[in-house]
Amino acid sequence: MFSKILIANRGEIAIRIMRACKEMGIQTVAVYSEADKNSLHVQFADEAILLGASEPKESYLSIDKIIHAAKQTNADAIHPGYGFLSENASFAAAVASAKLTFIGPSADSIRAMGDKAESKISMKKAGVPTVPGFEGLESATDFKKAAKEIGYPVLVKAAAGGGGKGMRVVEKESELGEAIESARREALNAFGDDRLLIEKYLPNAHHIEFQVLGDQHGNLVHLFERECSVQRRHQKIIEETPSPLLAPKLRKQMGEAAVASAKAVGYFNAGTVEFIVDPDTLKYYFLEMNTRLQVEHPITELVVGSDLVQWQIRIAAGEKFPFAQKDFSQRGHAIECRIYAEDPANGFLPSTGKLLQYIEPRGPNIRVDSGFTAGSEVTHFYDPLLAKLIVYGESREVTVQRMQAALSEFVVHGVTTNIDFLQAVLRHEDFKRGDVSTRWVETKFNWKPGGPSFQILIAAAMADMATPRAPTRLNANEADPYSPWKTLSGFRN
Amino acid sequence: MKIAFDQSTIDLTPNGRNYKAVSDGKTVDVEVIRAENGKLDLLIDGKHITAYISSDGAKRWVTVNGQTFVLTKSSGTKRSGAGHDYASELAAPMPGQIRSVNVSEGEAVSKGQTLLVLEAMKMEIRIQAPRDGNVKELMVKVGQTVEREQILVKMEEQ
Numbered sequence: 342m343f344s345k346i347l348i349a350n351r352g353e354i355a356i357r358i359m360r361a362c363k364e365m366g367i368q369t370v371a372v373y374s375e376a377d378k379n380s381l382h383v384q385f386a387d388e389a390i391l392l393g394a395s396e397p398k399e400s401y402l403s404i405d406k407i408i409h410a411a412k413q414t415n416a417d418a419i420h421p422g423y424g425f426l427s428e429n430a431s432f433a434a435a436v437a438s439a440k441l442t443f444i445g446p447s448a449d450s451i452r453a454m455g456d457k458a459e460s461k462i463s464m465k466k467a468g469v470p471t472v473p474g475f476e477g478l479e480s481a482t483d484f485k486k487a488a489k490e491i492g493y494p495v496l497v498k499a500a501a502g503g504g505g506k507g508m509r510v511v512e513k514e515s516e517l518g519e520a521i522e523s524a525r526r527e528a529l530n531a532f533g534d535d536r537l538l539i540e541k542y543l544p545n546a547h548h549i550e551f552q553v554l555g556d557q558h559g560n561l562v563h564l565f566e567r568e569c570s571v572q573r574r575h576q577k578i579i580e581e582t583p584s585p586l587l588a589p590k591l592r593k594q595m596g597e598a599a600v601a602s603a604k605a606v607g608y609f610n611a612g613t614v615e616f617i618v619d620p621d622t623l624k625y626y627f628l629e630m631n632t633r634l635q636v637e638h639p640i641t642e643l644v645v646g647s648d649l650v651q652w653q654i655r656i657a658a659g660e661k662f663p664f665a666q667k668d669f670s671q672r673g674h675a676i677e678c679r680i681y682a683e684d685p686a687n688g689f690l691p692s693t694g695k696l697l698q699y700i701e702p703r704g705p706n707i708r709v710d711s712g713f714t715a716g717s718e719v720t721h722f723y724d725p726l727l728a729k730l731i732v733y734g735e736s737r738e739v740t741v742q743r744m745q746a747a748l749s750e751f752v753v754h755g756v757t758t759n760i761d762f763l764q765a766v767l768r769h770e771d772f773k774r775g776d777v778s779t780r781w782v783e784t785k786f787n788w789k790p791g792g793p794s795f796q797i798l799i800a801a802a803m804a805d806m807a808t809p810r811a812p813t814r815l816n817a818n819e820a821d822p823y824s825p826w827k828t829l830s831g832f833r834n
Numbered sequence: 835m836k837i838a839f840d841q842s843t844i845d846l847t848p849n850g851r852n853y854k855a856v857s858d859g860k861t862v863d864v865e866v867i868r869a870e871n872g873k874l875d876l877l878i879d880g881k882h883i884t885a886y887i888s889s890d891g892a893k894r895w896v897t898v899n900g901q902t903f904v905l906t907k908s909s910g911t912k913r914s915g916a917g918h919d920y921a922s923e924l925a926a927p928m929p930g931q932i933r934s935v936n937v938s939e940g941e942a943v944s945k946g947q948t949l950l951v952l953e954a955m956k957m958e959i960r961i962q963a964p965r966d967g968n969v970k971e972l973m974v975k976v977g978q979t980v981e982r983e984q985i986l987v988k989m990e991e992q
Contacts, residue, residue, distance in 0.1 A: 697888035697895060698872050749900025754872075754888035761901060793842065793896070793903040796878060799855050799864055800885030801894045801905050802837045802844045803874055 342658050343367055343418045343442065347411040348386070350422030351401060352712030353728060354634070355382035358420050361650035370414045372407060374400035376720045381712050388414050395722045401425045404432050408439045418442035418657060420650075424724065427633040428455055444657040446610045446632050453606040454630040458500040458538045460606075464627045467605035469598050472617065472626040474540025476500070484521055484539055485514065491541045497521055499528030500536035505575025507531060510542050545778040546617040548572065549584050549625070551599035552641045554652055555609040560662045563596040564645045565671050567613075567637055568775075571766060573689055573782045578759065579766060580637040581676040582644050585737065585775025586620060595625055600666075602630055611638070611653050620778070636729065639708060640675035643733040674740040675733045678748065678763045680711075682725040685762035686790045691725040692757040694718070702750035706733040706743060719756050727753065737775075741767055762788060838908035839894065922970075924961055924987050926952060926980045933958060935976055941969045942992060949987050952980070967992055 345368040348355045359369045359382070371386030376395035383389045390410040392400040400406070402425055411419055419436050421427035421444070433448040445451070454460045458476035465471055474495075475487040488495045488511065497520050499507030507528030509520035521537060529535040547570045555561040568584035569577040587595070599614035613635045615628040638649045647669075682692045699715040711728035719725065732747055734740030745767050751760055765788050766772050771781065793801075836845045844857040846864075853864040855878075867882070868875035874885045886897040894905045933951040937943055948960045949969065970990040974980060 697890060698886055700886070751900070752886045752897045753902070754886065754895035754897070755890070757904070758902070764900065793839070793905060794898070794901075795855075795857055795860060795862070796883055796885075796898050797896050797901070797903050797905070798839060798842055798844045798857055799862070799878060800874060800876065800883070800887060800898055801839055801896045801903075801907075802846050802855070803853070803864065803866065803876065804885070804887040804889070804894065804896075 343654065345370060345387075345414065345416045346418045346420055346444070346654070347372065347407070347414065347416040348382075348420050348422065349401065349407045350420075350425055350427075351377055351380065351382055351723065352726065353710045354422040354424075354636075354712075356385050356712055357710050358422060358650055359385050361648060361654060364648075365651060365654065367654070368416075370410065370416050372401070372410050374722070376718070376722050380717065381714060390414060395720065397425065397722065404429075404435050407432075408435060408441070411436075411441055412439065416441065418444055418654075420444040420653070421633065423633050423636055428631070430455060442657050444610070444653050446608055446612060450606045450608050451632045454612075454632050456500055457498060457502060457629055458536065460629060461538065461627070463605055464602055467601050469602050469605075469627045470625060472496075472540040472543070472628070474538060476538045478537070478539060481518055481521065484537075485517060487539050488514065488517055491539065494542040494544060495539055496542040497524050497537050497539050499524060499532060499534070500538055501532035501534035502528060507537070508575055543617055543619050543626075544780055544784075545621070546570075546619055547584070547586050547777075548577070548615065548628070548779050549586065549595070549618050550613045550615040550631075550635070551596055552635070552638070552649070553599050553603045553608065553612050553614060554647075554649070554656070554662075555603060555612070556656050556662045557609045557659055558661045560665070561600050561603055561608065562662070562664070562666045562669060563599045563614075564641050564647065564649075564669055565596065566592060567635075567640055569637065570777045570779050571772070571782065572779050573685075575779075577637065578679050578681070578782075579676065579763065580640055581674065581737070581740075582640045583671050583674065586618060586623075591623060591625070598625070598627070602627060606630075608632070610656050611635075611649050617779075620776075636679070636726075637677050639710060639729065639731040640677050643675040643708070643731065644671045644673055645669055646672070673733055673735050674737045675731060676740050676744050677729050677731045678744060679726055679759075680728040680730060680751065680753070680763075681759045682719045682727050682753075682756040683759055684757040685759050685788065689759075691721065692719070693721050693725075694756045696753065697755035698752055699754075700750070700752040701728070702730065702747040704743075704747065704750075707747050708732070727756075727758065741773070761790060839905035840908070922989050923985045924949070924964070924989070925983045925985050927959065927982070929982050930959070930980060932974050932976055932978045932980065932986075935972060935974070937969050937972070937987075939969055939972055943967060943969060943989075950974070952986070961986055963989065 347370040348358045362369045369386045371383050371389040372392050373383045374395045392406045426432040430448040430451040433443045436443040461471050494512045497509045507524045509524045511517050511520045525535040549566050551566050552564040566584050567580050567582045569580045571579035602614045613631040616625045618625045683689045696717045701709045708731040732743045734743050847854045855862050855864050862879045865877040888895040892907045896903050930952045933953045935950045937949050943963045945965045947963045950961045952959045967989045971988040973985050
């Protein structure tokens with residue numbers, strides 16, 4: 342087993358990984374950028390190394406600096422988390438060349454799945470159903486011909502893509518040219534690769550993914566599905582397991598297809614095979630495989646009772662599975678809500694600032710994975726994910742209620758969050774029925790924030806008259822602007 | 835006292851231990867049952883609510899029942915309420931002992947001037963004048979032990 346692991350990431354996932362390391366008695370090394378020097382993940386680690394400036398390419402995306410930090414601290418392995426360098430095959434290869442262990446799959450597996458066009462071709466070969474479409478097209482005429490053959494609406498997406506970047510839904514032929522151009526530009530910017538593929542767009546599809554886990558001795562299991570259809574701008578905001586759409590037979594088929602997909606690229610470590618499922622025909626299609634730990638991995642951990650990060654570490658250290666597929670079952674229900682610093686009333690624009698208050702919910706079967714606390718700065722440099730609120734319950738209904746109660750206890754001041762938006766989704770009849778497709782938020786869910794209630798106004802006014810005028814302080818030593826010091830005099834007559 | 839936020843105005847009037855709040859033709863009785871760091875426990879017409887409040891310039895972040903609003907206090911609103919001399923009494927923020935009394939009754943003091951020093955939890959806490967005025971009444975003596983929220987000094991306008 343490793344004695345020291347460097348975590349090449351930040352925020353909640355860095356802390357999540359460090360917790361697993363601590364539990365296993367492994368020392369942890371954090372890396373950080375200028376903007377993150379006071380952040381929680383730095384404080385949580387045994388050692389921390391400054392990588393450089395706040396821009397990701399100067400810090401969390403700098404392969405050389407990260408490997409240097411690992412060497413400098415005598416770490417023996419690197420965990421990439423998700424995002425940043427986690428699906429970068431050159432990084433995995435560079436880690437191996439530096440005689441360190443990459444906690445993830447082989448560079449070859451990453452490469453094979455990283456290219457959406459190549460992976461689709463190899464999945465077809467492995468007999469896994471894929472969305473009807475074409476790869477390797479170049480000219481506008483070829484795309485036009487292909488789109489006609491597939492039938493509109495079509496989806497144009499970056500071969501090197503991920504995270505919704507370089508992706509366009511095209512409803513009719515007149516929009517195709519512009520969509521291809523803008524997707525190419527975005528793909529070139531984001532991935533340095535402007536190859537696109539085109540496929541049938543299934544407007545009412547559910548996004549259902551399967552967690553797979555493989556050791557380095559050829560054993561591969563799946564840990565069932567995660568339903569991730571509640572999305573905005575092609576990014577997930579609520580995930581749950583089990584999926585309300587899957588019956589046991591379909592679940593079994595898809596699980597087997599997920600294992601076949603992973604086997605086709607010689608996969609080991611934790612990975613996720615994403616499918617889209619047509620709710621009308623219940624046909625499923627391979628979408629892509631994420632060759633890393635997924636943001637929403639905790640819901641799987643709760644229903645199967647496994648620690649995925651610990652297993653990632655054990656697999657990387659060469660351990661053999663003591664279990665087989667038949668040893669796994671789903672027990673109960675789990676939901677994750679992603680708490681984003683963003684404004685749903687304003688195109689989900691990220692919101693930055695200092696967290697004036699930050700209070701997490703607590704209670705039975707409530708888990709919060711977070712990288713922030715009161716006083717933390719949310720900067721524009723990185724993803725605006727503040728926290729993941731994960732709850733568990735014995736049934737879907739109980740779990741939804743628990744999530745609603747937990748969300749109502751979450752207090753975040755200083756940045757705008759999507760908490761009210763999430764509450765509105767959970768209250769919606771379509772969500773209650775489990776009848777939500779990936780475009781539901783855009784096309785069916787009409788949400789507008791309400792105005793402040795009388796209670797809100799009273800509370801604001803009471804606090805206001807209780808604080809001294811201007812920022813005068815009763816006590817110059819007082820660093821805390823919310824101190825009861827200032828609130829006292831106003832409450833007395 | 836009228837306070838305006840965005841499009842809404844609320845009128846708060848002290849009423850015994852409580853307040854009368856009027857907004858949009860609606861009147862309720864408000865009692866403060868607890869006030870701590872960024873958190874108020876209120877009884878509004880007898881119903882308990884917990885409110886989380888943070889201030890950032892003119893912005894007020896308010897959360898009640900899990901719903902958060904950012905209100906902007908309108909400029910030009912006067913805070914000097916008729917008959918409500920809200921900052922006239924300075925209270926102890928926590929239990930402690932009076933270390934020193936630096937002023938005497940009737941003395942004119944200026945904003946920020948240290949009136950007395952309280953020792954609590956091995957810290958010295960200076961009780962300072964929130965604005966210019968006169969010391970109307972000293973309620974404590976050196977060495978005296980005080981409770982949280984006990985009135986230490988009363989001030990009046992110059």
